[in-house]
Each structure stands twice: as structure tokens, then as C-alpha cells.
Amino acid sequence: MTDEKPLDEKRLDDQLETGLKALENGQPAGEVNLPAESAGLKPLVHLAAGIRDLPHPEPSVESANALHARLAAEVRRPAPGKAGRLNVRWLWAAGLAGAGALFLCAFVLLAAGGLWWLGPLDARTVTLADVSGLVEAAPAGNDRWQAVENGDHLGAGQRIRTATDATAKLVFFDGTRTILGGGAEVILTRLGGRWGDVLQAEVTQQAGGVQYEVVPFSNRNGQFRVQTPAGLASVHGTVFQVWVEAQGQAFFTVDRGAVVVENADQQVNLAAGQATVSRTDAAPDAPSYRFSLSDRLAAVEGEVWTVGQVSFRVTAETVVAGDPQVGDLILAQGRMLTADDWVADHIALAEETAAEFQFTGVVQAMDAEAWEINGVTVLVNEVTEVDGDLALGDTALVIYTVLEGDRWLALNIEKLESAEEGEVPGTPSADCTGSDPQPTAQKLAQQYGVTYEEIMGWFCQGYGFGEIDLAYGLSQESGWAVADIFALRQQNLGWGEIKRRVRQTPTATLPVATLPVATLPVTVTLTATVTPTRTPTPALTATLPTATLPVTLTVTPSPTLSVTLTATPAITPTLSATQTALCTGADPQPKGQDLAAQYGVSYEEIMGWFCQGFGFGEIDLAYSLSVQSGKPVAEIFALKQGGMGWGEIKKLLQDQAKPKDKDKKKDK
């Protein structure tokens, strides 16, 4: 194939590439110069810059850790083909040379195996990855800093630092990752452990912010410690961040798992979602749940600052980087000492980014319309996405927006797991004989109503507790037997594929005759596939109780016969039964009346949206966003109808509002 093109096309291709090259070299899209004749390429350069700057998705820590563990296991496993060839030669050689030679060679093989078990030097080094910007390392005890790059290995005693706009990742042999943000400096104080064994490491963090993603250890010998000028953090498999400020204090926050922070002979235990501050020669503060607010600074009144519509205190101990002014975009992070007393620990000017409000806490109440989390009431409705199987007492991360009337609506509530020791898939290490009850197993047994021994049975077969939780959850959701779900896993299917298969063919144990009778009739035609074959094949018609679509049904009419049914809905209803009743002119709906009063519009206008299929929660949010952004409500609903999620719509409206805010600021 030739790449010959008309000259003008080739010129355009080259000119665009020149512009893209400038982007790659760090030039902002607005400053990329193109010849006048190809000014029309500018939007393409801007689009390319937009794609490059997007926060592209990351693989989950769980899947990354599971895959790393699997790769490590594969590396340790000898290649079968190679072993076979060796054996044939050895039998022949043994026959000729006799038992002495056999012994000698066996010794060599054993020695090699032993060395492998002791591990390569890499078990005592970390490897640099994802280096961006200037990252330097210096040997222990001197200041000869040298630039380092991806793939470089660093050993115990070495120091690593990042420039203010640089980042780097340190990868330990077991997959544990330490991600250095800008302006960070750490020393690899201790690097121990062996390939095939657990990590034993200590890092001294002298400055900046660092995220630690420690792979759960498979036995009690594992250790990962972070020493700061104001406290020591010890973990056993978790995700947490540490910030060390110039003034010497250190902030510790935990995303998953648990961390012990010690200083001045005192220690505090941080669970997932919690944070503490530690200062030189003082005990760490008691653990608190944390908040993070990213938006424009709206007001400063004494020690009370307001971001968006959320207020918090700024004390003498709050570290404020730069000189934020009202109207500036800032990121404020701190702790919730009580539900009404939020104290900022760290405030910095932020990049141009969408506003986001979040906090963590324990779920204390779960009502139909509102949940109480850490003493704070957040509304929940059809807009709210709940990740994980949350129950009272669980710890959660709440991402929320503020509606008119200072009401907080949860957009996303995510369960924060306190991972237990020994959760590495395929590496069970807890005592499988049951001497010490394993707390996670006890919790799972209670949650799913099975015996502790049953849970530990799966664990001792090599499944992690996360996998066991997932399998039982899927079993409850679909009716599949847990053993069948694990059988799929044994076929090396990933959990994504397993979920898909299980959800595509859920198996209900209800007899056909007990299918519920509809109040809002939707007729579906069911096609039956019967295994083993039964003649005649059952032809089934079911009537569903609600109009929730899409619908897939599976029915097992008797214990020995499996019938898979695929339901094809005949209609696509857009209104729920309640909506249908209200839209046909029933009594005034109090919620509709409340919203009409709240936003100063007519009841009929609110009900108009409701009768188009939007829930009251969505209507509330849309009007609130309309008030905040100035966009007509109809445009906001059009975005929703176009397939965007509410989180996306909120970000979009905020992004669109930003240039206008800037202009206003300039005008002032």
C-alpha cells in the first residue's frame, strides 16, 4: 500500500502534526501557531488537547492487585514444556553417568530453586514508573541529585524528590505502589522481603503529598511503615495518603483499610474514610471523618470561609498555600470534628476543575428520602447512585451537590471498605483450621446467613474475601448457586465476565404459577430453552407487576429442569403507575406542590416534567441547577434525555459558567 496523497492534503497533515507536536512539548492549545492557510485546523488541535487533558479511567486497585498477584504466581510457576525436556535429557544422562552425576545435577537444580526463592535483587529495590517532569534521586548521605527515569531501580537508603509539577510512581516487588505528587521527597529507609514472600518496607516522607497503595499482606510478617517528622504510619494493606507540610505537621487520610498513626508515645487507629493531623512532639489528633471541597471561594468572614455554599473554619493551624481570594478556585481539605464544625487542614489554589463536594462518615440512618451520614442529612432519590451494598454502620464516601434552600443531595454514595489482612486472591493465609476467627469471614457469614465454616471453606480454597463477598452477592441477586459462580471463576473467567453471564441468565426458583399478577399490565413473550429437552417445550406468557424495563426472566419450573427465558417487551412505557395516576388528573401531589412553591413556578409546570417521566428528585435537581447556572430548565432536561448522567450535567453547567465568572471578575 502506498501513502501517496494529494499535495494539499499532505501539507495539512504535516501542519496538524506540527501543531500536535507543540502540544506534546507542553505548549497550551491556545498558543499553538499554525500557518494562516490552515487556521481551520485549530479546532482539531483544541480537540486533541481536550482529549489529552481528560481524566481518563484508571483500572481499579482491586483488579490491578489481583492481576499482579496472578502474574507473580505465573512467574513462579515453571514452564511445563521446559521441565519436560529437561527430564528426558536427565534420564538419559543419569543412565550413563550414574547416581553421582544425578545427585550433582539435582543439587544444582535445588540450589537454583533456592536462589529463586530467595529472590532476585529486585525484591530489595523499587522501580520507577510513570515519571512525569523532573524527578531526581540521591544516594544515602550525600546531595548528588541526579535525574532518574522510568525503569530505574532504587535501593534502600536512596532519596527521591519531585519538582513542583512532577509526579512519579515507585513500584515495589509485590505490586505495592507509592505515588509521589509534586514537591514530594522521600527516603527508602528500609526495603526487605523476598520474591514469593511479603514486603517489609519503610519510607521516610520529608515533604509533599504521597499516596500509598499497599497490597494486602498474605501473612503477619508483612510490614509497610511511613515515617514523617510528626508521626509514624503503619499499615497492613491499604490505600492512604500522607501530606507533610513545611511547618512539620503531617496529615494522614485513609481511603481503604486501616492505618495506625503514632507520635509522642501515643497512637490512633484510622479506619477507611478517616483522617488525623500529627504535629512534632504532640500526640496525633483523634480520628475524624474528612471532607474535601473544590469550588470557588465564595466568602471569608473571620475564621469562617465558604466554598460554594458550604462553610468551614480556618484556624491558625490550617495550612494555606498561596493567597486565595474570594472568587478563586480552591481545594479545601479537612476534618469534620462534629456534624456542624468542619475545620480545614489544608487549603490550596486549585486548577480549573469542576466543583466537587465530598465527605466521609458512618451511615447512621437510611430513610426513603434522606440518609444521615456522620450527623449530616443528605437527600437521596432516583438521582443518587449507591455503590456497594451499604447498610447501617458502614462507612461511606458521599459526593453531593447543594440544592436551593441549602439542602444537600447525594449524587453518589460509595461504601468504603476496611480491607482485612489476607485479602490477596489466591493466597489464603489465615488459619484455615479455624483457631482464630477471622473477622471478615464472621461478618460475611452473618451478612449472607451462612456458617463461618462455609465462608472459610472458600477462603481456604484460595478465594479472597472480596471475591467471596462478590460471589454471595451475585448469588443472592441472581439465584445462581455460589458453587456455580466459583466454578466459572475456576474456568479463569474474570469477574466482569462472570457478572455478565450470571446477570444475563438469572435463575429464579419461583414456580411459573406463582409469577405475580400485574397492576400495570405489560405483556411480554417468553421464549423457552429447556435443558434437558422436554416435549412439548413450555410456551410461557407472564404478566409483570411493574413497568420497569428492560426485562429478562428465567424460571425453573421444577428442581430438575432448567428453563431459560428471554422476555421481549411489547411496549416501552415511560411512566410509572404512580405517574400514570397523577398525570390523569388525580389529587394534587404534595411533592409537586412543594417544588412549585420552592422554585416559584406553577404546579402544572412541575407536573408537566413529572408526566414526561422525570422523578421529583430529578426535577428538584434540574431546577436547582437552573437557578445556579442560569440555564433554562428545558435545556437541562434535554441533556438528561440525551443520555448524560446528572453528575456529568452538573459538571458541564459548571464548566460553562466558568468563563462567564472570569469575565465578571475582570469587569469588576
Add this chain to the structure above:
Amino acid sequence: MQATSASSSNPNPQLIQRAQQGDGGAVSWLYAQYQTSVFRYLYYRTGDRGVAEDLTSDVFLRMLRALPHYRIQAAPFQAWLFQIARNLATDYFRQSRQDESLSEALEAPGLTPEAAAEQALTTERLRQALAGLGAEQREALIMRFVLKFSLEQTAQALGKSEDAIKGLQRRGLSALRQALGAEDQKAEVYDDR
């Protein structure tokens, strides 16, 4: 705090050799270096996080098995690894009988062109818009702008000349812009279809 993902580059030959000899540290490094890029490539190809994570696992397990046969002279490591990822993505679409190009192409939600042009670019909109492009343009754009491969690396990974990639990226960006609803008269001039 989130570290930015730097563009991947080819590891040095000694590291590859060590990985071929079964050095766990070298394999760990390769995994850490390429895991995010491979996942993102597969995410934008399949549009499903779970599938992308499963396929990422398959890519690295297949890499491990194929490493002893890899010859550094034949192809740069990154191009070789992404060939595995491309093959697995193709197998996935074949086995699941899904048509990649038909999966949820973006439809403008009844907005005026001006309103559509104002819409912020999000990963989801990008994914949907990419799904509406031809396979070659889609792959070229993912590698050049999502994975931040250089022109040379993209050409190696897709087995094409650099000139061919230049053409693909220009036409692909034009088509993508159109799919995102922001096409204007000027850009049409440069869309050679």
C-alpha cells in the same frame, strides 16, 4: 491525589531480557508501566470497565506466555504488547458478536449546534463519539491522544507509516468533532471523507 499517566515508552533491552528469563521484578515493572495504558486502550475499544479489566488480565497473562518467543529486533516491545491487546479486543468483539462501530454511537440530544459545541468533553462522550468512527481512525486517536503515544510509536503499534497515521489522525479528529456535534463549515473544508 492522582499521579498523571505519562506516555509509555519502550523499556531497555536488558529489562526485557530479564523478563524473558523469568525475573519477577522485571515482569512487575512491565506490568506497572503498561497496565494503565492497556486498560485505557481496551476501555475505549469496548466501552465496559469490567470487560476492559478482564481483557487487561488476559493481555498480561498472554504476554507472560509469549515473552520467551518475543524478539526485540522484530518489533518494539510496546508495539508488540499492543498487538496482543488489539488481537484480544478483536477476539472479544468476534466472540460476543457485537459490532464495535455500532455500540452506542453518540447522538446529539436535540441541541442546537452552538449548544452542542458548548458541551464539555467528558470521557463518556468521547467514548461514545469514538465508537462512531472507523476502526483505524478510532485506534489512531486512542493511541495518539488518550495514551499519548508519539507519532512513531503509534505507527509501530498499528503497523502503518507515519504519514498514514498523520492522515488518520486529521480525518479522525474531524470526524470526532463532527460526532461531538461541534462541526462547523471550516472543519468541513478539511474533511476529505
